[in-house]
Amino acid sequence: MIGAGLSSLYSACYLAKKGHQVIVYDKNNMPGGRSQFFESDGFTFDMGPSWYWMPDVIDRMFDELGEKRTDYFKITRLNPAYQVFWNDRTSTNIPSNHEELISLFDAFEKDGGKKLQSFLDDAKVKYDIAMSSFVENPGIKLNELLKFSILKDALKLDVFKSVEKDVENRFNSLKARDILNFPVLFLGERPSKIPAMYTLMNYADLQLGTWYPEGGMNSIAQALEKIAKDNGATFQYGTTVDEIQAKNGAVSGLKVNGKIEEFDRVIAGADYNHVEQQLLPKQYRRYDENYWDKRKMAPSSLIFYIGVNNRIAKLEHHNLFFDERLEDHGKEIYDDPKWPTKPLFYVSATSKTDQNVAPEGCENLMILIPLATELDDTDEMREKYFNIIMERMEMHCDQDIRKHVIYNNSFCINDFKTEYNSYKGNAYGLANTLRQTANLKPKIKSKLENLYFCGQLTVPGPGIPPALISGKIAAKQLITEL
Numbered sequence: 001m002i003g004a005g006l007s008s009l010y011s012a013c014y015l016a017k018k019g020h021q022v023i024v025y026d027k028n029n030m031p032g033g034r035s036q037f038f039e040s041d042g043f044t045f046d047m048g049p050s051w052y053w054m055p056d057v058i059d060r061m062f063d064e065l066g067e068k069r070t071d072y073f074k075i076t077r078l079n080p081a082y083q084v085f086w087n088d089r090t091s092t093n094i095p096s097n098h099e100e101l102i103s104l105f106d107a108f109e110k111d112g113g114k115k116l117q118s119f120l121d122d123a124k125v126k127y128d129i130a131m132s133s134f135v136e137n138p139g140i141k142l143n144e145l146l147k148f149s150i151l152k153d154a155l156k157l158d159v160f161k162s163v164e165k166d167v168e169n170r171f172n173s174l175k176a177r178d179i180l181n182f183p184v185l186f187l188g189e190r191p192s193k194i195p196a197m198y199t200l201m202n203y204a205d206l207q208l209g210t211w212y213p214e215g216g217m218n219s220i221a222q223a224l225e226k227i228a229k230d231n232g233a234t235f236q237y238g239t240t241v242d243e244i245q246a247k248n249g250a251v252s253g254l255k256v257n258g259k260i261e262e263f264d265r266v267i268a269g270a271d272y273n274h275v276e277q278q279l280l281p282k283q284y285r286r287y288d289e290n291y292w293d294k295r296k297m298a299p300s301s302l303i304f305y306i307g308v309n310n311r312i313a314k315l316e317h318h319n320l321f322f323d324e325r326l327e328d329h330g331k332e333i334y335d336d337p338k339w340p341t342k343p344l345f346y347v348s349a350t351s352k353t354d355q356n357v358a359p360e361g362c363e364n365l366m367i368l369i370p371l372a373t374e375l376d377d378t379d380e381m382r383e384k385y386f387n388i389i390m391e392r393m394e395m396h397c398d399q400d401i402r403k404h405v406i407y408n409n410s411f412c413i414n415d416f417k418t419e420y421n422s423y424k425g426n427a428y429g430l431a432n433t434l435r436q437t438a439n440l441k442p443k444i445k446s447k448l449e450n451l452y453f454c455g456q457l458t459v460p461g462p463g464i465p466p467a468l469i470s471g472k473i474a475a476k477q478l479i480t481e482l
């Protein structure tokens, strides 16, 4: 396996459980890939994902390994699920309780609760169809999509309408619209460009809930690493794969630490573009640079990991600062890539829920601004945006924050490239537009007969649950071909 991100970890478990001998290499020093954590000055920061969504899918992935997620870590449903700050200086807590949620939408507009119920009922149909018919398709052959039952289901998925249109047609209130447009931001495009089938994410958000895993987000990776090791897999961290060698249409070996190691089959969970364009000899690449350059990438991010020696009363565990217009920020990510004029941002304060992540009386903040990929990432820009964000947070939270900062670290486009070999510094892989969905994503199978890909740049896409599923798809395909 190349990489110990969540997708590769799942593949490693799946294969090790079936009795295969598995070796996992990762250039970094812990399992989890983008879902790493670090500790400094008494603070612990999850570096990447912070929203634990679709607990049903994650539990099912453990079940399919013959394991129980509860034997490894507990999860707690957050209430409020999250808080949204608005430009009128108010904020809204999104309750986990369904009746309270309905009342909240009634307060936004006439019949808001009834409209929300009908919207969520439709979203559930899409969620169920996607989970049962599509999400585990390997995306290799067209006939996967041509089965009658799948075509019939596809008609219910609203693939030709956008999420934004669907929401706009049903709701008048700007606040209701912003809340319902938010979840698709995880899919790496604006709601106006994402097919309405992805309102299934609203079902995940508002019905299935937002959870927090005991020990932080890296608990998933630690659990999978343990399962793989208990079943005989070995892990070599701090170990970069430098080259994939091929002979007669098949991988003959991986160059690791200057030595060639031989394997029967290889699954690559490192960024797809890196593996194809930098590790594979040219004649074995399925895609060329031109293909990659034309892909619509999901955004990168500027992230601050901040330790504050004070509690910030007005923050919740998850906080969305929607005090500027989403569409304007979106244009500066996708249409006219530049550092955003008035960025939206997100703040995670896990210290609100977990007393082990910050010293007593302190708060740990992970602040994330979505950005276009390939911007000029400089210290000056990072500092400029730190000040913009702090000013807005201090205003909304009615409290000094900057003078209480005792730890400050940042991570941006250049770090995505060096830390994860990420194409153009992307954070979340490819945008899930219609043209980059299912069979139209980069294939899980290489031109080389014994090389497979998993991870967020192939099917089914970015996010923790899809990454796990991707690991399963690649491992299953490998076993089928064996």
Ligand SMILES: Cc1cc2nc3c(=O)[nH]c(=O)nc-3n(C[C@H](O)[C@H](O)[C@H](O)COP(=O)(O)OP(=O)(O)OC[C@H]3O[C@@H](n4cnc5c(N)ncnc54)[C@H](O)[C@@H]3O)c2cc1C
Pocket: 002, 003, 004, 005, 006, 007, 008, 025, 026, 027, 028, 032, 033, 034, 035, 047, 048, 049, 050, 051, 052, 053, 239, 240, 241, 242, 269, 270, 271, 274, 301, 303, 368, 419, 420, 421, 427, 428, 454, 455, 456, 457, 461, 462, 463, 464, 465, 467
């Ligand atoms: C900032 C951020 C926030 C996110 N928020 C959420 C969220 O809240 N909820 C959610 O569900 N998802 C979220 N995601 C998405 C989710 O984290 C990813 O989709 C998922 O973790 C990707 O897993 P992966 O296995 O595809 O790749 P990765 O995690 O990138 O793993 C690939 C691994 O390959 C290694 N590697 C690269 N090149 C080599 C090489 N040559 N040799 C050896 N190893 C190599 C890398 O070091 C890395 O460990 C977020 C992602 C980011 C970056």
